[in-house]
Amino acid sequence: MKVVKLLKNTFAMAFFFGAIWLLFTWSNMGILSLATDTRGIPVDVKNRLCSVNYNDNRAYINNSITLKMIYYITPTYPRPEQVPELTRLAHTLMHVPRIHWIVADDQPICSDLVSSVLKRTGLPYTHISSPKPFIYKSSNFPRGVANRRVALNWLQEHVTEGVLYFGDDDNTVDLQLFDELRNTKKVSMFPVGLIGDYGVSSPIVKEGKVVGFFDSWPAARTFPVDMAGFAVNIGFLKETANMPFIAGHEEDRFLVSLDLQIDDIEPLADNCTKILVWHTKTVKHKKPTLKININKLGSISKYENFANLLKETSKLGMANIDSENGIKSYVTRNRKTSEIFADIQ
Numbered sequence: 001m002k003v004v005k006l007l008k009n010t011f012a013m014a015f016f017f018g019a020i021w022l023l024f025t026w027s028n029m030g031i032l033s034l035a036t037d038t039r040g041i042p043v044d045v046k047n048r049l050c051s052v053n054y055n056d057n058r059a060y061i062n063n064s065i066t067l068k069m070i071y072y073i074t075p076t077y078p079r080p081e082q083v084p085e086l087t088r089l090a091h092t093l094m095h096v097p098r099i100h101w102i103v104a105d106d107q108p109i110c111s112d113l114v115s116s117v118l119k120r121t122g123l124p125y126t127h128i129s130s131p132k133p134f135i136y137k138s139s140n141f142p143r144g145v146a147n148r149r150v151a152l153n154w155l156q157e158h159v160t161e162g163v164l165y166f167g168d169d170d171n172t173v174d175l176q177l178f179d180e181l182r183n184t185k186k187v188s189m190f191p192v193g194l195i196g197d198y199g200v201s202s203p204i205v206k207e208g209k210v211v212g213f214f215d216s217w218p219a220a221r222t223f224p225v226d227m228a229g230f231a232v233n234i235g236f237l238k239e240t241a242n243m244p245f246i247a248g249h250e251e252d253r254f255l256v257s258l259d260l261q262i263d264d265i266e267p268l269a270d271n272c273t274k275i276l277v278w279h280t281k282t283v284k285h286k287k288p289t290l291k292i293n294i295n296k297l298g299s300i301s302k303y304e305n306f307a308n309l310l311k312e313t314s315k316l317g318m319a320n321i322d323s324e325n326g327i328k329s330y331v332t333r334n335r336k337t338s339e340i341f342a343d344i345q
Contacts, residue, residue, distance in 0.1 A: 047150045048129040050110035057122035058094065067098040068182040069162035071155060071234070075130075075147030076114065076169045077106035080287045080318045085169040086117045094121050096178045100162075102154065104130040104147035113316065126154060133245070142247040144168070144227075149243055155234065156241070164232045170282050171228050177276035180268045186236045187260055190269040192226040193278040201226045203265065205272045210265040221252035223260070228277050232258070288319050289326035292341045296323075 056063055072093060076082055086103070093101055101123050105114050108131045118125045130150040132143075148166060155164065163184050167173065181188065189210065191202035196216035203225070204212040215224040223230075227250065236258060243254040269276050290310070298307035314321050331339045 050127040075144035101125040174276040188266040192229040193275040291326035293323040
């Protein structure tokens with residue numbers, strides 16, 4: 001019995017000290033800590049500046065220099081929806097004068113697909129490769145932080161005036177919002193639709209001043225707002241500005257790092273009574289694999305154009321094509337199945 005008791009005590013002590021060690025380690029990595037300054041966290045990644053274009057090639061836009069430049073930061077990552085999402089957002093931004101699109105992509109290479117979308121817009125842009133730190137690779141969070149941090153670094157090094165806005169690639173934005181963002185003197189805030197259990201996240205305004213916040217996940221945050229719900233004048237973007245790798249606290253800790261006070265907040269969208277941006281969150285799909293011999297299919301004259309379409313689908317990252325494995329796919333005529341592409345040899 002003494003031996004058993006000794007073993008139990010030894011196990012308990014080992015478990016206790018192991019738990020203490022884990023807590024200490026996680027705290028040092030920033031997983032548990034809510035400290036504002038997380039620049040010392042060992043999460044360095046090999047970011048790469050892919051390309052920068054300062055020229056605005058949109059002849060149909062009146063880019064009056066009297067307008068403040070908006071720097072629109074978009075974190076993105078490779079998935080079947082990436083190109084469609086960026087294309088949809090691009091066709092909104094293409095209608096906005098005096099805007100510079102900063103796209104930070106969560107992959108270690110400079111994506112030709114992302115570059116192609118940017119070049120077609122005619123917009124001034126900055127394209128950055130900003131992969132997520134290795135210690136977060138096995139988890140799904142905190143997504144977008146590495147992207148926004150590198151974009152902030154680029155802004156702090158190259159820009160002295162204008163307005164900063166974080167706009168995810170799955171957001172939908174009313175053009176009116178851009179006109180209002182240019183009025184930002186320090187930090188402006190406004191409602192974001194389709195957020196959490198309340199359906200909206202917003203400051204509460206009384207007599208032109210923010211007096212509280214309406215958000216279904218307050219989580220002891222000083223500023224419980226959505227990433228799409230605020231803009232910052234770059235002149236107010238202090239050197240201390242930083243965003244931590246703490247899921248759910250990215251917005252709050254970033255705003256706190258600016259030494260923002262509630263009285264500094266400028267409510268937009270008619271005293272926060274209108275919704276001009278929505279977090280639409282497109283449903284994500286697993287990339288399918290089609291069982292098709294694409295080379296054989298392309299050699300058949302009646303399927304040549306269709307084979308080119310499938311190659312484009314694969315190039316855009318929306319589906320894989322494999323001659324040996326995958327989903328059986330069919331061509332139909334007159335409401336009847338007539339041929340299985342997998343049978344084409």
